[in-house]
Amino acid sequence: MDGMLVIISGPSGSGKGTVVKRLDPTLGYAVSISVTTRKPRVGEVNKRDYFFITEDEFVQMRSENALLEHFAYVGNYYGTPRFYVEEQINKGKIVVLEIEVTGALQVKEKFPEAVLVFLMPPTLTELQRRLVNRATEDAVTIEARLKRALEEIPLISQYDYLVINDDISVAVENVNAIVAAERLRPHRNKKVVEDFTDSQVKMDYIKLTL
Numbered sequence: 001m002d003g004m005l006v007i008i009s010g011p012s013g014s015g016k017g018t019v020v021k022r023l024d025p026t027l028g029y030a031v032s033i034s035v036t037t038r039k040p041r042v043g044e045v046n047k048r049d050y051f052f053i054t055e056d057e058f059v060q061m062r063s064e065n066a067l068l069e070h071f072a073y074v075g076n077y078y079g080t081p082r083f084y085v086e087e088q089i090n091k092g093k094i095v096v097l098e099i100e101v102t103g104a105l106q107v108k109e110k111f112p113e114a115v116l117v118f119l120m121p122p123t124l125t126e127l128q129r130r131l132v133n134r135a136t137e138d139a140v141t142i143e144a145r146l147k148r149a150l151e152e153i154p155l156i157s158q159y160d161y162l163v164i165n166d167d168i169s170v171a172v173e174n175v176n177a178i179v180a181a182e183r184l185r186p187h188r189n190k191k192v193v194e195d196f197t198d199s200q201v202k203m204d205y206i207k208l209t210l
């Protein structure tokens, strides 16, 4: 099976992290861990949730072209380490990136076959309620994230799929279904198609059946 890139975006508070954690493990997902200059939240673990790095380290990674994409989101830098993503795709894995829209569209330019999924809560009021209830950010940051959400939402039209996260189990099921269907597209199974269309194989088959 060919490797594949799945990008999950959506406003802060849309539930991307929860969806990604619950994806079907039998599909063998490889989840990319981003670098960020944001400070860890309570409960976040370095190298599991993010690589928490300094601004100098970020600048160095960027200048060494070690980031597949990067973006300054609400006062902090975020980026996807290039090596892991390329390595896992080459191994035929389904690589999942949980990143915001600008970075997602940068990746889509480099990997046009990437599948872009946008996750939205059912309403904007619900989005605000979730961000406030999550209580991981102060009021100023929540407001900045909500403002950024309003800039991100119009870019939904550039995505391949929109999943509404009202019931988390349904949202997870939908993302698994998207990935399962995308994996069956002929252009993601070049070797299989090649084998079936190989002229020598066809000749042998005809000889066998005559």
Ligand code: 5GP
Binding pocket: 009, 010, 011, 012, 016, 034, 035, 038, 069, 070, 071, 073, 078, 079, 080, 098, 099, 100, 101, 102, 103, 104
């Ligand atoms: P948070 O601070 O809530 O963990 O993440 C803030 C936003 O940055 C979220 O929309 C998240 O998806 C996005 N993000 C996380 N990692 C990356 C990354 O490597 N690149 C980009 N462009 N966005 C990221």
